[in-house]
Amino acid sequence: MSLEQFKTRVLPVKDKLYRFALRFLKDEDDARDVVQEVLIKVWNKRDGMNQLENMEAWCMRITRNVSLDRLKSKHSKYTDPMREGFDVSGGENETPYRAAEMSDMMKNIGSFIEALPEKQRQVIQLRDVEGYSYKEISDILEIDMNQVKVNLFRARKAVKESLLNINAYGLG
Missing domain, CATH: 1.10.10.10 (Winged helix-like DNA-binding domain superfamily/Winged helix DNA-binding domain)
Structure with missing residues (x-):
């Protein structure tokens, strides 16, 4: 995967990754850290990405796993992510x-x-x-x-x- 493909296939979903991580972690800084970690993991494994059918789902799965790992390692405080996902x-x-x-x-x-x-x-x-x-x-x-x-x-x-x-x- 080239840098251009990474920019068009992975970076557009970073907000979804953030909201998903935030739902798990309930801490904005931790969620941002998880997204950064996920993006680094995806970039480091870019050589095998071309055969992936659904890049977004794969990134979400990595986000879920990293978030769960982080939850296991520490407790986090609550922030309300509901408003960020909806225009009310x-x-x-x-x-x-x-x-x-x-x-x-x-x-x-x-x-x-x-x-x-x-x-x-x-x-x-x-x-x-x-x-x-x-x-x-x-x-x-x-x-x-x-x-x-x-x-x-x-x-x-x-x-x-x-x-x-x-x-x-x-x-x-």
């Missing part, structure tokens, strides 16, 4: 009340996702925040595609039920 502005019709309501809802969704089991949390992050296909998620997490679908269904259902409970009962 209401456009020109947004009122201060609506902006506060959306902000609260995004915080609630973030906390609901954080409360999910690890696999469900990873799958919902990759599918609904990052936009990966079921096949790509299956490759990244190294699990069967049916497990991806089941975990995504359960994660969405849990988040939806939690949102409905807040709206119905004002619980948070």
Whole structure:
């Protein structure tokens, strides 16, 4: 892989790698370090990259593994990555009340996702925040595609039920 190929195939996904690492590590500096480590690993293995079918999925898998290794070696503090993945502005019709309501809802969704089991949390992050296909998620997490679908269904259902409970009962 040449420098030009690296710039066109790998560097465009660095923001996704960062958000994925941040979801694991909950620390912005650690997530940036992981992405840098991943980019170095990819560059060092560039000679064997031309036969890779899905470079992005492979980079995500490396990010997952490096993030998990880092988690095993130390505990990290929490930062909220939810706002970075979504544009929650209401456009020109947004009122201060609506902006506060959306902000609260995004915080609630973030906390609901954080409360999910690890696999469900990873799958919902990759599918609904990052936009990966079921096949790509299956490759990244190294699990069967049916497990991806089941975990995504359960994660969405849990988040939806939690949102409905807040709206119905004002619980948070």
